[in-house]
Amino acid sequence: MKLNAHNFKENAAKALKDEDLQASLAKLGTGFPLKRLAAAARLPEFEALRDQARDIKDHTLRHLDFYLEKFECKVQETGGHVHWARDIEDGRKIVYDICESVGAKTVTKGKSMIGEEMAINEYLEEKGLIPVETDLGEYIIQLRNEPPSHIIAPAIHLRKSHVEEAFRKTHTELPPERNLDEPEDLLKEARAMLRKKFIAADVGITGANFMIAETGSTVIVTNEGNGDLTQTLPRVHIVLCSIEKMVPNLEDCATLLRVLARSATGQEQSVYTTFSTGPKQMDDPDGPDQFHVVILDNGRSRMLGHDTHDMLRCIRCSACINHCPVYQSVGGHAYGSIYPGPMGSVLTPAIYGLEQSCDLPNASTMCGKCEEVCPVRIPIPQMLRSWREKQWEDGPVPILQRLAMSVWAFWAVRPKAYHFGAKIKMRLLGLLGRKNGHFKSLLFSKAWTKSRDFPAPEGKTFQQLWSEKGGRRS
Amino acid sequence: MSGEEKNVGLFVTCLVDLFRPTVAFAAVKLMSEAGCSICVPERQTCCGQPAFNSGDRHDARKMAEMVIEEFEKFDYVVAPSGSCAAMIKKHYPELFSDQADWHKRALDLSRKTYELMSFLTDVLDVKEVETTLNRKVTYHDSCSGLRELGIKDQPRTLMNAVEGLDLVEGENAERCCGFGGTFCLKYSDISTRIADDKCDDILKTEADMVLGGDLGCLMNIAGRLTRRGETVEVRHVAEVLAGMCDDVAPISRKG
Ligand code: SF4
Numbered sequence: 001m002k003l004n005a006h007n008f009k010e011n012a013a014k015a016l017k018d019e020d021l022q023a024s025l026a027k028l029g030t031g032f033p034l035k036r037l038a039a040a041a042r043l044p045e046f047e048a049l050r051d052q053a054r055d056i057k058d059h060t061l062r063h064l065d066f067y068l069e070k071f072e073c074k075v076q077e078t079g080g081h082v083h084w085a086r087d088i089e090d091g092r093k094i095v096y097d098i099c100e101s102v103g104a105k106t107v108t109k110g111k112s113m114i115g116e117e118m119a120i121n122e123y124l125e126e127k128g129l130i131p132v133e134t135d136l137g138e139y140i141i142q143l144r145n146e147p148p149s150h151i152i153a154p155a156i157h158l159r160k161s162h163v164e165e166a167f168r169k170t171h172t173e174l175p176p177e178r179n180l181d182e183p184e185d186l187l188k189e190a191r192a193m194l195r196k197k198f199i200a201a202d203v204g205i206t207g208a209n210f211m212i213a214e215t216g217s218t219v220i221v222t223n224e225g226n227g228d229l230t231q232t233l234p235r236v237h238i239v240l241c242s243i244e245k246m247v248p249n250l251e252d253c254a255t256l257l258r259v260l261a262r263s264a265t266g267q268e269q270s271v272y273t274t275f276s277t278g279p280k281q282m283d284d285p286d287g288p289d290q291f292h293v294v295i296l297d298n299g300r301s302r303m304l305g306h307d308t309h310d311m312l313r314c315i316r317c318s319a320c321i322n323h324c325p326v327y328q329s330v331g332g333h334a335y336g337s338i339y340p341g342p343m344g345s346v347l348t349p350a351i352y353g354l355e356q357s358c359d360l361p362n363a364s365t366m367c368g369k370c371e372e373v374c375p376v377r378i379p380i381p382q383m384l385r386s387w388r389e390k391q392w393e394d395g396p397v398p399i400l401q402r403l404a405m406s407v408w409a410f411w412a413v414r415p416k417a418y419h420f421g422a423k424i425k426m427r428l429l430g431l432l433g434r435k436n437g438h439f440k441s442l443l444f445s446k447a448w449t450k451s452r453d454f455p456a457p458e459g460k461t462f463q464q465l466w467s468e469k470g471g472r473r474s
Numbered sequence: 475m476s477g478e479e480k481n482v483g484l485f486v487t488c489l490v491d492l493f494r495p496t497v498a499f500a501a502v503k504l505m506s507e508a509g510c511s512i513c514v515p516e517r518q519t520c521c522g523q524p525a526f527n528s529g530d531r532h533d534a535r536k537m538a539e540m541v542i543e544e545f546e547k548f549d550y551v552v553a554p555s556g557s558c559a560a561m562i563k564k565h566y567p568e569l570f571s572d573q574a575d576w577h578k579r580a581l582d583l584s585r586k587t588y589e590l591m592s593f594l595t596d597v598l599d600v601k602e603v604e605t606t607l608n609r610k611v612t613y614h615d616s617c618s619g620l621r622e623l624g625i626k627d628q629p630r631t632l633m634n635a636v637e638g639l640d641l642v643e644g645e646n647a648e649r650c651c652g653f654g655g656t657f658c659l660k661y662s663d664i665s666t667r668i669a670d671d672k673c674d675d676i677l678k679t680e681a682d683m684v685l686g687g688d689l690g691c692l693m694n695i696a697g698r699l700t701r702r703g704e705t706v707e708v709r710h711v712a713e714v715l716a717g718m719c720d721d722v723a724p725i726s727r728k729g
Pocket of ligand 1: 373
């Protein structure tokens with residue numbers, strides 16, 4: 001996907017007026033969070049598991065080079081291949097070369113955020129292949145030719161009518177008078193259409209929630225089972241993942257799985273948890289002939305050991321997104337990045353550069369809800385702040401904003417002058433505002449008074465009153 | 475209460491100083507009644523949080539140094555705001571992480587700094603307040619106080635001690651009100667949308683008064699409520715606990 005983060009403000013303004021989107025977001029705002037809460041309440045050791053999950057990821061990141069190499073060895077031992085992709089270009093080329101080497105035409109695809117990051121569908125299409133998304137949400141947005149608006153529920157911004165419209169427009173071989181009123185009808189139709197593609201596919205591409213160094217396995221969790229068909233039916237299975245998806249062993253993977261689904265959808269487990277280890281072996285009844293793992297870096301290794309290091313613990317559960325008041329207000333597309341919400345506002349500048357996404361770290365109230373729910377306890381507000389610091393040091397900060405802060409800071413460290421000025425201003429504002437108790441509009445504060453009354457001050461400052469009363473000063 | 479008088483420095487906070495001195499007087503009253511001697515240094519303005527959250531570490535440090543110098547002499551430092559108290563308690567040490575001498579002084583200050591409700595209940599062990607308010611009240615948990623300092627039960631313990639006060643919880647009492655310091659100006663439309671959700675949650679409780687512990691959030695909520703023509707009153711919780719509701723009109727309303 002092409003980054004559109006520099007238009008955050010305009011995107012957000014549009015989103016706030018989009019009634020369909022607002023209706024969808026209202027549902028999300030209560031749906032996932034309440035389910036997560038209930039799932040956590042059912043598991044007494046949930047908080048302890050979060051600590052363990054954090055520690056597992058921290059340990060892995062400290063020894064990432066070791067585990068990546070171990071993983072590569074294990075994959076090779078089982079007959080698979082590991083490919084290292086420094087950036088998006090590398091990754092796309094590797095995927096295409098594999099497809100070309102087997103003369104692939106149709107490529108089925110399970111849900112993969114790394115695939116989105118690489119815009120692999122667009123690339124393969126350009127090269128004359130037919131990529132088909134098999135996750136229902138991804139399939140729908142592929143038909144509509146739009147990016148995902150959420151990392152685990154890519155079509156969450158859409159209503160049923162949008163889906164019906166997309167199906168009627170695309171599935172032209174079906175009778176136009178068919179009934180698509182119920183969600184089940186839509187599901188049935190998608191399933192029937194996708195069945196044909198599964199059978200026709202030469203290559204299946206999936207993502208990976210985890211890579212396991214001990215066994216050389218990759219793991220995906222899905223609720224539709226489409227991932228299994230994507231990876232077992234075609235001759236070639238390509239896994240797209242990024243360096244931080246590593247875990248040392250099966251045991252650790254199990255711990256992370258226990259917090260993943262609970263944090264995401266409030267499920268104990270996703271419906272399908274699938275482990276892939278190498279290609280089809282002699283006595284396997286089925287499976288692909290070739291097994292490839294493409295491991296993408298794309299800026300992540302630069303995060304290691306730096307301010308946003310902890311972000312690499314992220315297991316993409318989306319809890320921070322689901323609970324974010326800003327995301328709940330504007331939805332995913334406003335962020336202009338495939339990674340929306342709090343996690344995206346830390347990750348996007350790291351991947352694409354801060355200049356391209358300077359609004360994102362700022363578009364947060366710093367309410368801390370994201371950190372409160374993150375299963376691996378990533379201090380997201382602190383990382384957003386570290387991006388803001390970078391911006392302040394050498395990035396684009398609006399000149400007026402800089403000026404305002406400097407003026408404020410100048411007076412704030414000169415208390416005598418500050419209190420004197422404050423006394424006069426508050427007296428004036430207090431008098432002017434006495435009639436209503438607030439101002440409907442006020443010079444230089446349109447950003448506030450456009451939608452909110454500005455409360456009038458009492459009139460005298462506390463410092464002034466304390467002096468008048470002869471209160472204790474030392 | 476132990477016999478010895480505690481020497482408390484009141485960090486007024488810039489918003490309370492400028493807009494709502496009654497909150498500071500309420501704080502003084504509540505702490506004095508619980509056996510504290512309150513001092514208000516004149517050399518104080520802002521804790522530096524707006525600079526800190528804007529990424530302006532340099533200015534944030536300058537303000538923090540002033541606060542440390544002025545307040546380290548007290549037994550306790552108390553602010554009637556979760557967000558300013560959290561700035562001093564949580565972020566000052568972080569701000570000086572690379573300067574050993576200041577870091578130590580920041581840590582020392584951090585240890586004795588409290589938000590008002592937490593100081594009253596956790597340190598002074600106040601359980602009773604002598605005041606009456608026959609109103610249906612709901613409470614907004616401001617984010618910093620709640621998530622950075624764990625302030626949740628403290629104001630409720632004290633509100634429940636007010637005779638006649640009927641506390642009804644909003645379904646989303648813990649959800650951000652959309653203020654976010656400079657966020658409310660930089661992203662005014664989003665901020666308003668979040669504030670609207672908060673207002674709706676408050677109205678759903680059918681309370682006739684909403685209380686909170688942070689003036690920034692309260693001004694945001696009150697400003698949106700009066701703009702929408704709602705009659706719910708907004709006040710800082712300390713005003714109610716100190717029985718000072720008659721001294722000042724609700725926020726954003728005429729007296
Ligand atoms: S940052 Fe935490 S809460 Fe957000 S997606 Fe990643 S793991 Fe989940």
